[in-house]
Amino acid sequence: MTLINELHATSRRSSDLSKHSADVFAEAEDHTVQITRRDGEPLVLMSQREADARAGLLQFAADLITVTLDEDGTLASRMARKFEWMHALSAADQATCAQDLVAAARASFATGQAHLAVAELTSWRETATAIAAGLSAAPVEWLDTTPTVERPS
Template structure:
């Protein structure tokens, strides 16, 4: 299959039965619309793309709840929805809240769910690592002057 077929976003329903491999390959890369003469078009996408959209909608619901509340600061309202933020320092809580909101806005504006989900996951994993006590021991840096023989 050529890259032109893989980049297509619309297929006729007859192509789905005639050239299903091409349609499925395109749908594995991005959602594709399957048009039908006898009804509304359908969208075919990978399970991971569907899960990413679902996760983004769940995050959107949480952020709408945060933004419509008037109780406390933005960070306090975010902590109510994302209690794992309590493991972060005060400064990191502020940065986390702003980073998640910025990534969510970018996701919504570009229809790229992974931007917000990756940001949320990175901060949650950071908080989890901090809560587990990781990163508390001093870091031993290698001396920059050490020369390593090329293999």
């Protein structure tokens, strides 16, 4: 995987950055922009959101590598040791979570889309947090009828 995802990157000259900075900055908010220079190596301009997502993906990759190097227990139990919030999930949900996180990481690495793995990790962590807070998957009682309210005069 390269730093710039070829499908969503544009290349601009350094002179474009000085002459049309608003346009280049607007592009960088949408996707990565490679700034080419005659006198040096190209530079990359991206949003802080994109940089944070990439940093999060690299941290997640490091965590997954740590988990795979451990040989004690199932994938789910090894991941629960690394991601302690997983202990709030049932054993079956831990196994599903582990598989979902690995699949999302593979998709992120293959496509260069960091948000896939980060979103999956966040979703599972928030689910575990909700369960730990006492929220459950028990059916919610809904009112069968909508109450009628008289219109004020």
